[in-house]
Amino acid sequence: MRKAIILLLGVLISVNTFSNVNYIEISKISNESKFVTAFNYIKDNQQYFDHWTNEWSYDKSQKELVKNLRDNYAMFSSVETKNEELFMLLGDIAHYLYNLNESDYYQLAVNNYNSAIAINPNDYRAYWFLGFHYVLSNVPTLGIDNFLKAQQLLPTKQPVDFWEEYAWATAATNMPSHCIYAMDKVRSISGTPGRFESQLGPEIHKRIIDVNKDISYKKEDLWSTSKGEKIAFTCRPLGIKILVDSTWELSVYDYKNHQSAFVLSPPAIKSKKGKKINYTVAIIMKVANLTDELDDYINTLNPKCSNKNKIVFSDKYDKMVAYEIKDNEIYKEMGGGHIYMIGIERNSPMYPGLLLENPATFPDGNKGEVAYYTAKDNKGRFEGRIFYAIMLDSCEEINEQSLAIFKTLFNNQIIIE
Template identity: 35%
Template sequence: MKKFFLLLIALWLFTRLECRADVKFVDFKKIDPSGQYVSQQHFLLANLVYYDHWSPDWVYDVSKDSLIGELKTCLTLFAPLKANVYETDLLLGEIAHYLYNLNQQSYYDTAEAYYLKAIAADESDCRGYWFLGYHYSQSDELKKGVSCFNKAVKLVNSATANEFWQEYAFAMYAVGMPSHCRYGLDHYLKGGGSSLMATMMDSTLKMKSVRADPDSSYSTNELWQPDRQGKKVTFLSRPLGIKFAADSNWEMQMNGFVKRLTAVAMQPPVVTSPKGANIGFSIALVMHVAGEGEKLTDFMASFMKMGGVRDAAFPFADKFPTGVSYTFQNKNLYSDRGGAHIHFIGIERSAPPYPGMSLEDQGEEMKGEPGKVNFYTPSIIRTRFPGRIFYLFLLDTCEDIHEVSWNTFKEVVNGMKLD
């Protein structure tokens, strides 16, 4: 159900000028082989400009009530047809979606139900997920829309690709996933697509993108975007190409970026050892934008002045196959706690073709006032630092609490995302 109306400044104007092509990908011949409802088909295609989007103010010469009446008639006439259930359910979903756009709120659920029926009939066809994803993206079900589009991406084919990619890009734009939007937009443009909406998205993405310079300095606020959800705080840094989570009760020390380097220090709560002692441990993350010829192992060595033995197998190889790790153990250090047991985890990443995609999950939660038009503009995005980035994770702990602290450390590393 649409609880608020999400409009993206400037872009929504162009949706009023350009028709969505989804219904054009429905095969009417399979639905109505005899052609008895060809006039209804012509009506649906000829009037898309009026109802394939929601309009906050009705500015057309055509009566909205007359369109609503015709659409309801189409829904009634096409619903009993069973020549091809999949195509019919897609069409019925589209018609209900159009009614919803004309402020017939109850048809939101009707459209959703028909799209879901189509998907159940054929999960291998991208159109069911595509149409439903767009339906969700026009309401407050933005994350559901992203989920559907992510499924449709795996099924898209050459017959539907170009129009699909433009709507994919728009949906990703609407939910605050600019890297995914760029990915979809590039596919659309490379496929020969051309539209006012695509031009506007392309221009806005470029305008809102600021290059991160590894030879400049940046404050903590320019690097990190914290987001608290329940008992977890997620830290996202597009310039550093990383996203990780920590418990909200951890002490966190974030630092600025200077001389191609920055660090984060994390202090989880103390742990009670088997001997009954309360012992603390710390986790650190050091990130360095590598220069020409620099090696990860040399970078790690600069933090291991006391030594360390390279591990025979990298403990996070399943997620990061090319990582390097060292372990330092010394009974004389932290001797009252069983001795030092320190881990150094090194990972190197080159800039991907579409920086930021791996960091974008289900999009931003955009909230608005129920029943009102809510305008949103995309925020400024600082791009990923170019080239290679070294990530060094350190677990500074002792033997007496090694198992507990190592499990906490693993949870952080396994849960993080790197670009």
């Protein structure tokens, strides 16, 4: 794993950590003096090894710190009663050794944190510690995933240090909306800006660029892509993310006159008669004017057909309408058209981009060298309400199959803020 990833957000991000060892209770491991002394040594010297340093310039010998931490790891490993607290401490010691360039301890840190999780999966601390270890090791997806798990398990009295490190981790992985959210959490808990916000808050806010709904934008200026199990197409200004299978064809349109569109063409479906039939899914996004109404907008997009019924399609969004449309005048040779039209209205959320962001993954640099990367700017969301029209354009012969795919897409592959 690579620990030498340093990001630039206008200024260099320094790793100001709040050392996980402060959240471990030695009394739950042992009250024997040698263990207490070793634990206090780790706490008293954490500022030397709770982060990775490119060029050692401290007054203490790095070699001596490594030896003492190795000895402490071996000593604590000898404790007979293996509990959650012990595994978290062993994970921390391994993490600190990894920060001191002892690469063999990377996996030992992961193993110990996971052992703590296995004993008590409802304790937020091990997920937090593991998440931070991953982020510092350039494994951002697993890092943020564990931070999010920890977030769901936080106690009523939330530790401000968790949110400080959450802010750092999401800044380092180019998730500015999450970072702003974390900085606000620190403010709400402590009543004042935290250390991270005081150092880098303005730079984080600058990373979200304002957009103007009244001007036109090229599609490449609005949409970004990332590859995972599916290809994620994200448009922060329009508040939407669409996960697309690599076998699907698609067309993306520029934004003009307050509108844009995203058209999907999944592989053809074989009908019961053995004929391959194509169908499409269109997503039209419109930034609404003050007087616009969702139902009126959707009705302007519906075909003029007498067999059009309002239906309950889903309760995924609060402001939503849906229609099922049958039209025998189209696709006659395939049983006629069978169309579904869904309309959704969304106001700008408090933290635009929060549901859309994924941690950025950075390539490893050359071994033994520091790799520098500049975090990308992110566009903000268009102000006001946005209408989303999502339409399945299919026919009667493949209605059942195409509708099943459409429902999966709607429920699992389209994220609208």
